[in-house]
Amino acid sequence: MQAVLATALGAVLERHLDLVAPAQLGLWTMRGLAVLEPALQTELQSNTLLLSAPDRLLSARPMPSLPANGPPEAAAPALAAALAAMFDAAWRASPAIREAGPERMLRSGFEELFNHLDPYSRYMTPQEATAARARRVGQTGLGLRLATGPGAAVVIASLTPDSPAAEAGLRLGDRVLAVDGTPLSSRDLAAAAALLEGPIGTEVALRIQRGRRRFNAYLLRSTVPPETVHARRQEEILWLRLDGFSNATDTRLAEVLQDSFQDTVPRGVVLDLRGNRGGLLGQAVAVASAFLADGVVTRTSGRHPDAARTYISAGPDLARGVPLVVLVDGRTASAAEIVAAALSDRGRGVIVGSATTGKGLIQAVVPLPNGGELLVTWSRVLAPRGWPIQGLGVLPAVCTSLGAEAVAAALAQLRRGEAPMGRVLARLRTARAPVPGSEVTALRSACPPAEGRPADLAVAQTLIEQAAAYDTAARP
Incomplete structure (x- = not known):
């Protein structure tokens, strides 16, 4: 158990977006045991962790501090040793803990720890990790x-x-x-x-x-990827729906665009990302690049030096600059949000729909000595203009989740050269991580997340048919 704790806590101290004091990590981990044995109480006093039963003190262990000179993960071995000793004290004192077993102890401790860190970091037991590795082993x-x-x-x-x-x-x-x-x-x-x-x-x-x-x-060996790109041409508009991002999505999208623009150039393209829960980050960059000239698609940032990366579009724009409308809804997430944010920030496409999910954190997979795995959030995704996708999501230029009257009013504003979501989008693009919860709520309330609706398609067609309205909505 000590080896698992050392590896896991070392990864958190080294990589997690937020650097947390070892004593706080220890307190959260130990308090997770209360799920298995409510009678156990854990307190932190003068940097010493105290584990108590109702009638006595079970264990007291000093917590290590972050090293003054050296990497933060250097505190992990001492922290793991202290927690392992306290786990042992809980084991000896509680029949409920012994009945639950070592694996449940680890799981409960890690769950409480990650409850305080972020929504996506988590611990996978050896059985869960085996199943996850099997799912990742998809030999297409x-x-x-x-x-x-x-x-x-x-x-x-x-x-x-x-x-x-x-x-x-x-x-x-x-x-x-x-x-x-x-x-x-x-x-x-x-x-x-x-x-x-x-x-x-x-x-x-x-x-x-x-x-x-x-x-x-x-x-x-041949390519047997899932079909994620669906295309149809109607009334000289190319309608593209992306279900997800597989390792062949960019290739298939490029083929469709090249074929569609070979003879008669369509009046516009509609890229439907509604319900798209994401997929491979590299594919998101490649899909956005299919509509962009050279420039930034997205950035990632984090506390660890390796977390800071910039992803660049190589060009050329395979859609030749024709009007592009991107449909999103409350289920659009992760890689799909990266595409929508890039096209919006770069002024290449008009976003239509509602606020998206707001999943903009990336996890590193850390193998553990017991065969389990730790997913540690180590970087956040930033749109080209620097605002974080996490929590905020992507907001549309034309909101359809407020009802038919609001949609009609928004289109009328666009025809007059006014951007109905202009102020909200300008405010969004000045946001920087970490964004206060009150600001997240205020921005997303301007266009609450909702499932896609037929109005999305109608708005997309209207924007492509009305150049002035489209130009106003597309202004970054």
């Missing part, structure tokens, strides 16, 4: 996914129809013994996944066991 080039099966075997957990794996006759539950002669181990599914990866068009040999029969299956 072969159309199969590996997981741990009975007896710690590596088995095929899912198959994509018409994929190389399916065409080779592989079945769900088949045991995969080796890849290109290298034996597989369920203890490291990530390593197994790496063996399956390779350039498109190359062959991979799988040693398969089905019942008592063993045989070789030879698969040719």
Whole structure:
């Protein structure tokens, strides 16, 4: 347990967006045990952590301070040692704690800790981490996914129809013994996944066991990504809907745009991101780049030096500068918000809909000695103009969540050359992290989050048809 605590707390001290004193981290972690045993009380007095039962003091441990010279994570070993001793004292004193077991103790401690830090950092037990790693092991080039099966075997957990794996006759539950002669181990599914990866068009040999029969299956790697880009052309408007961001979304979008602009150039493009919960950050940058010339798409910032990055669009604008309307709603999140924020801040597109989710934090995955994982929020996403997406979300230039009368009034303002959300958007773009909760509430109340509605489509078409209204709405 001490090794898990040391690794986890070291990661928090080193990487988390906010630097918190070790004593405070220790207090929050120990107070998580009260979920399992309400009779236990933890207090911090004069930098000493006190664990008490109703009738006596169980443990008192001095808390380390942040080092005056050196990295903050240097305090983790001493903090972990103190907490491990206090966990042991709680274990010996409480039948409820012993019944819950060590894993529940860790989980309860970490849950209380992260309740005080941010909404997305969390601890995954070894079982949860194994399942998460299996979900991440999606070999799109072969159309199969590996997981741990009975007896710690590596088995095929899912198959994509018409994929190389399916065409080779592989079945769900088949045991995969080796890849290109290298034996597989369920203890490291990530390593197994790496063996399956390779350039498109190359062959991979799988040693398969089905019942008592063993045989070789030879698969040719190809691209089998989920279809995330849906396109239709109607009344000379190109309507694009993105369901998510897979590793092929940018390629597919580029193909659609190039095909659509090859002969007759459409009057405008509508990019529908409603309900899009996000995906790969790199794909978000690439999708935004498809509509942008050179310049900043997004930035990330954090306390750790490696968290500060700038993502640049390479250009050219594949939509050739035609009017672009981006539809969003309250379910638009994460990578989809990055796209919308970039197109809005750069003045390339008009956002229509409602306030989006406001998920603008990035987590690092930290493996733990017990096989679990820690997701630690270590950077925040910033729009090109520097405002944070987290909490605020993306606000539209034309709000549709306030009803039909408000939509009609907004369009009338645009026709007069007035931007109905202009002041709100100007205020949004001056926001800097951390944004006070009162300011977040005030900004988002201007256009409350809601699910997409038919009015979104009608507004998009109106803006493309009415150049003056579009130009007013598109002003960054």
